[in-house]
Amino acid sequence: MRYELFYWPSIQGRGEFIRLALEEAGADYLDVARERGRGRGVAAMMQLLRGSTLARPPFAPPFLKAGQLLIAQTANILQHLGPRLRLTPQAEASRLWAHQLQLTVEDLIVEVHATHHPLSSDLYYYEQKAAARRRARYFTGQRAPQFLHYFEGMLTGNQTGVAYMLGRRLSYIDLSMFQIVEGLRYAFPKMMARLEPEVPALIELHARIAQRPNIAAYLASPRRIPFNEDDIFRHYPELEKGRS
């Protein structure tokens, strides 16, 4: 099946978690808003979003067309794709657990976004800089460490003596861990320099994921959009000023 992913064409954002899963699996997919032509581009995405043609339109991107299904919400999409892309174990407990971890990743992503937009997504960053500085201090000092230590604990605590978040086999949540480390390194390099020694298993997992053939090829390709300051992970040095 050819999947159709709908997401903003100029950022990694939430869509990136889905792109990474599709790329790792070597799935056939179209990143619709990044294509040109009839039924493609941002206009095609907006038409579905505004819902005039759908009984059940999504609230926001990303969303995925999978045959007759149109699925929104990042974690929901990954949950659907997981078994189909062989990126989730079969046991019910493991599937619930993978989804639970991905929902925790979503919670972290919301908090990353809030570091540059604490007051309103309708204002520019420079219009809420003072509030952003305070929010970022809370994030880098408390929340990010909490999340990273939690994820680290999953790797060091799992009883199989390995390797991936769910145990012996790679799952989509490992790809999400890669993206979290990659994004936080871009946005908060000083914080990560300080925190990385505290979460060595997570850092080692990140390195291992980056070397997987399909992921390495993807990261080197033009399909991987560079981080930038319209994205969720943004590098504003003043947001970690004075911290090291």
Place this chain on the structure above:
Amino acid sequence: MRYELFYWPSIQGRGEFIRLALEEAGADYLDVARERGRGRGVAAMMQLLRGSTLARPPFAPPFLKAGQLLIAQTANILQHLGPRLRLTPQAEASRLWAHQLQLTVEDLIVEVHATHHPLSSDLYYYEQKAAARRRARYFTGQRAPQFLHYFEGMLTGNQTGVAYMLGRRLSYIDLSMFQIVEGLRYAFPKMMARLEPEVPALIELHARIAQRPNIAAYLASPRRIPFNEDDIFRHYPELEKGRS
């Protein structure tokens, strides 16, 4: 099966979406942190959270013990309970859709919380009042209307000519709609006085849910914790000052 729900004992919070589903279904459950005795109370919840006894501890409450399973993340719990409590349709597309809507409810809840804690959950509200006022203006003026109009569209747009969010039959997402309307009325009464005429189907659904025998009995019981200013929905009149 007797379910065990773990959530803060003095607020509705995120746990309330699960309580409503369990109550509507007449399920046998224990609200563990609200009970006394061995293995109960907040201490029992914290012990599981801190994870010394679990290989896969949750990141935060709520979480649910269902036999051998321990499931966290509100939407994940509801997705698991849905078919078991007969609160989700069987078709895959409908289950994905219900979950997608619940994840959108979670997004809304995050934004409600941000109206009183835009800068840090580690500061008191009164320490971030000015920022809260700006965030609340964005929420009441733009985000809440967007979410409510979206949900209204699901009710008026569904082709079965009815009644519930997914069509002909009640599902857990209807209970979540009840809770959203109830909470927003408590927190932002002026906003709701203004918005309710724009979302009549949602308001009518709320009234219908409130009258269901099990829900009405629950709301009248001491099991329903009153809204209060430690909760997610908080009534701070100054946050909608000057708006009507």
